[in-house]
């Protein structure tokens with residue numbers, strides 16, 4: 001099946017120019033801080049795209065990092081980066097909702113991927129398959145679209161969210177990425193409480209929200225584009 005990101009992969013460099021600075025300055029430091037030391041850890045990155053987090057985790061000393069993504073062209077981009085600068089990371093093409101057990105990972109990250117689930121059943125399958133790949137007490141950190149962002153207003157990373165009023169769980173909405181021409185992503189709305197419930201019924205406990213700059217616990221700046229969710233395998 002052709003995936004949304006198959007077409008987007010050819011413009012990965014353009015998109016990176018837009019999202020890169022916010023990711024490097026805000027989101028990646030927050031996620032890595034929440035994850036804690038990764039020296040010797042085995043980490044799975046689901047929805048890894050072209051592998052920015054995979055490479056960062058390996059450079060920070062993770063002993064094994066595996067990135068998976070449903071889009072073969074995105075994985076090809078990631079593998080080209082590995083060929084240019086070999087770090088000893090591995091990439092595989094998988095739909096997260098049908099992810100086989102690839103190992104017993106100490107941690108998993110899911111950055112801007114859970115909001116591609118188009119039904120609660122798919123969201124649950126995604127969470128269950130991550131859980132199946134974690135060691136006991138293994139941790140999941142997920143950056144998920146901030147459901148409270150105002151519609152039609154450019155966000156800190158340039159994204160503009162177009163969400164219908166009175167949106168309900170699973171409803172599709174679009175995000176415009178200010179590349180030239182603009183790139184439109186279709187994602188799905190999941191309320192924070194729904195994400196917590198689905199994770200809890202998918203084998204996770206200790207579901208909490210980690211502070212990000214811009215939140216009440218953060219630096220008081222602009223609203224964060226994504227929120228950081230933490231959960232531990234029961």
Ligand SMILES: C[S@@+](CC[C@H](N)C(=O)[O-])C[C@H]1O[C@@H](n2cnc3c(N)ncnc32)[C@H](O)[C@@H]1O
Pocket residue numbers: 003005046047048049050051052053068069070071074094095096097110111112113116
């Ligand atoms: C916004 S990009 C984020 C990429 C990467 N996590 C990052 O932050 O640089 C979302 C990625 O999720 C992938 N994706 C969407 N649905 C997926 C699914 N069902 N299984 C695996 N990957 C998926 C897309 O192909 C895309 O590469």
